[in-house]
Amino acid sequence: MTGELSPIDKAKFVAAKRAVDYVEDGMRVGLGTGSTAAWMVRCLGELVREDGLKIRGVPTSTRTAQLAREVGIEVISLDEAKWLDLTIDGADEFDGELNLIKGGGGALLQEKIVATASDQMIVIADAAKEVERLGAFPLPVEVIPFGWQTTRALLEEMLISVDVMGRDVTLRMNGDHPYVTDEGNHILDLHLGRIGNARQVAMVLNQIPGVVENGLFVDICDVVVIGYGDGRVEMRDINEGTVEKDRLDFVESENLFTDMMD
Numbered sequence: 132m133t134g135e136l137s138p139i140d141k142a143k144f145v146a147a148k149r150a151v152d153y154v155e156d157g158m159r160v161g162l163g164t165g166s167t168a169a170w171m172v173r174c175l176g177e178l179v180r181e182d183g184l185k186i187r188g189v190p191t192s193t194r195t196a197q198l199a200r201e202v203g204i205e206v207i208s209l210d211e212a213k214w215l216d217l218t219i220d221g222a223d224e225f226d227g228e229l230n231l232i233k234g235g236g237g238a239l240l241q242e243k244i245v246a247t248a249s250d251q252m253i254v255i256a257d258a259a260k261e262v263e264r265l266g267a268f269p270l271p272v273e274v275i276p277f278g279w280q281t282t283r284a285l286l287e288e289m290l291i292s293v294d295v296m297g298r299d300v301t302l303r304m305n306g307d308h309p310y311v312t313d314e315g316n317h318i319l320d321l322h323l324g325r326i327g328n329a330r331q332v333a334m335v336l337n338q339i340p341g342v343v344e345n346g347l348f349v350d351i352c353d354v355v356v357i358g359y360g361d362g363r364v365e366m367r368d369i370n371e372g373t374v375e376k377d378r379l380d381f382v383e384s385e386n387l388f389t390d391m392m393d
């Protein structure tokens with residue numbers, strides 16, 4: 132089955148496979164959302180089923196909750212867990228300080244709450260997600276539906292006062308309708324091009340009435356596991372500043388691959 136996987140899927144898979152090494156018996160684990168995080172959930176499910184790993188997972192979306200249950204992971208709510216040992220999630224972009232843009236999959240609110248309630252956040256990503264400056268990927272901002280056009284106008288006005296390259300703000304759509312998050316909100320995507328000061332933008336955005344949360348994750352991520360299509364994995368650790376170069380044998384696991392390709 133490996134022949135049918137694209138290099139990008141292999142990259143996501145090896146990052147996920149390496150990241151689950153951090154998970155230990157008894158841990159409460161935050162489960163991210165997106166295609167890379169889905170690999171991780173499947174890898175964890177395999178450890179639960181095959182190796183008897185005992186963990187409880189807190190999913191960051193209904194999609195991830197469904198997948199986690201399907202692969203045999205015990206799912207609990209964040210309120211049941213209260214605090215987590217570890218969260219593993221994907222990202223849309225990460226920079227040299229391990230600051231992130233997240234929310235391409237629309238789950239940034241739960242993802243930020245869960246990651247912030249964790250002792251450690253590990254991001255899994257393919258190498259294309261690494262950037263010198265955040266901002267090429269449109270920054271998702273979750274807003275309540277009430278008065279969203281006014282919120283957008285306030286956002287546009289705010290963007291004049293910060294160091295960004297572009298200022299277009301678009302409502303995320305799902306076909307003919309505005310996209311609706313798990314919490315019943317909408318998403319405004321900010322096409323900024325380049326964000327000069329991510330910390331400042333993250334703070335200012337959350338001052339605007341109607342904004343629930345933004346997709347900038349500043350000082351939250353501890354480790355990024357970067358996967359490559361040839362099975363190489365690199366680790367960026369914020370504390371140690373180390374880059375560990377690893378090469379995973381590309382593990383053949385037919386069930387995982389076929390399930391993911393469905």
Ligand SMILES: O=C(CO)[C@H](O)[C@H](O)COP(=O)(O)O
Binds near residue numbers: 164
């Ligand atoms: O933030 C996210 C979902 O809200 C995802 O982690 C992010 O969009 C990356 O997704 P993918 O792994 O599919 O590239």
